[in-house]
Amino acid sequence: MKNLHAPKVMFYLCYLIVIVISTFFDKSYLKIILPITLLALIIYYIKDSPRINMFFILSIIALMVNDFLLYTDMISNFSKICILISSYLVFTSLSLKSYVVQTKQHWSKIISASLLISLALIIYLIFSISELVLHRLPGAIPYIVMAVIPLLVYIAISYYIYISDVYVSGIRLLISACLCIFIITLAPINELFYSSRVFIIFNTTGHILGLYLFMKFLMETDPAVVPDKVPKYV
Numbered sequence: 001m002k003n004l005h006a007p008k009v010m011f012y013l014c015y016l017i018v019i020v021i022s023t024f025f026d027k028s029y030l031k032i033i034l035p036i037t038l039l040a041l042i043i044y045y046i047k048d049s050p051r052i053n054m055f056f057i058l059s060i061i062a063l064m065v066n067d068f069l070l071y072t073d074m075i076s077n078f079s080k081i082c083i084l085i086s087s088y089l090v091f092t093s094l095s096l097k098s099y100v101v102q103t104k105q106h107w108s109k110i111i112s113a114s115l116l117i118s119l120a121l122i123i124y125l126i127f128s129i130s131e132l133v134l135h136r137l138p139g140a141i142p143y144i145v146m147a148v149i150p151l152l153v154y155i156a157i158s159y160y161i162y163i164s165d166v167y168v169s170g171i172r173l174l175i176s177a178c179l180c181i182f183i184i185t186l187a188p189i190n191e192l193f194y195s196s197r198v199f200i201i202f203n204t205t206g207h208i209l210g211l212y213l214f215m216k217f218l219m220e221t222d223p224a225v226v227p228d229k230v231p232k233y234v
Contacts, residue, residue: 007047011040015208022204023197030204031071035064037208041215049219056218059091060211067207074191075137082143085184089150092214096157098223099167122155122181129185136192151184167221172213179210 014037021029038060046052066084069077130144158177162170183203190199 005047007040007043011037011044014040018204018208019201022201027071027195027200030200031068034067034071034204034207038064038067038211041208041211045215045219049215051218051222053095053218055091055095056215059088059095062088062091063211070187070191074188078137078140079143082140082147085147086150089147089154093150093154093157095218096161096173099161099221100157122152125181125185126151129188132193133188147184151181155181167217169217169221172217176210176214176217179206179213183207183210 014033017033018030018037021027021033042057042060045056062084066081066088069081069084074081126148130148133140133144155177158173161167162174164170183206186199187203190196190203
């Protein structure tokens with residue numbers, strides 16, 4: 001209990017409210033509570049982190065605006081949403097720059113059959129969702145490309161840090177990246193084609209959880225401190 005403080009309690013409370021609203025209430029309320037939850041996450045991060053990564057803070061600010069527009073009207077705000085998602089992914093990738101510099105890997109270790117299969121599935125998923133979106137928004141191709149390219153870069157960076165075995169918390173990055181993929185691809189389906197309560201719950205809870213895990217990695221992992229060997233159990 002001694003580690004609890006006002007920003008942390010506020011974040012947990014807001015997260016609980018997000019879950020309740022996603023489960024029982026109209027999703028339009030999310031355009032208010034999600035940005036508030038992300039603001040609480042920023043305050044929590046600033047209060048507890050020994051190192052302040054401004055790129056991470058900028059990425060969360062981009063998402064605060066994105067979430068408001070997403071749950072206001074995705075169709076009319078689609079171009080703005082893609083720009084904000086792209087900004088979030090660029091800032092997130094930049095926040096990991098110091099961790100990439102510390103890693104040294106052979107391509108033979110990075111490239112594997114499982115990686116190629118996973119990459120093919122991710123590309124297929126993105127292509128399929130993009131094709132569906134284009135049926136509703138024919139002029140959306142430039143904005144989709146704008147979001148997809150930094151998404152692939154972010155996934156590659158997260159995987160590279162994870163597979164390097166340098167940081168013990170690398171698994172958090174991988175989980176966060178996986179959640180990011182699902183949230184970005186499922187959100188258009190839920191908003192444009194098939195509105196499902198299950199999708200809303202998964203999108204909102206996974207959205208916050210992924211950001212929380214990413215934040216915990218930044219808070220607990222010093223890029224300047226590189227252990228000789230980190231055992232991997234996953």
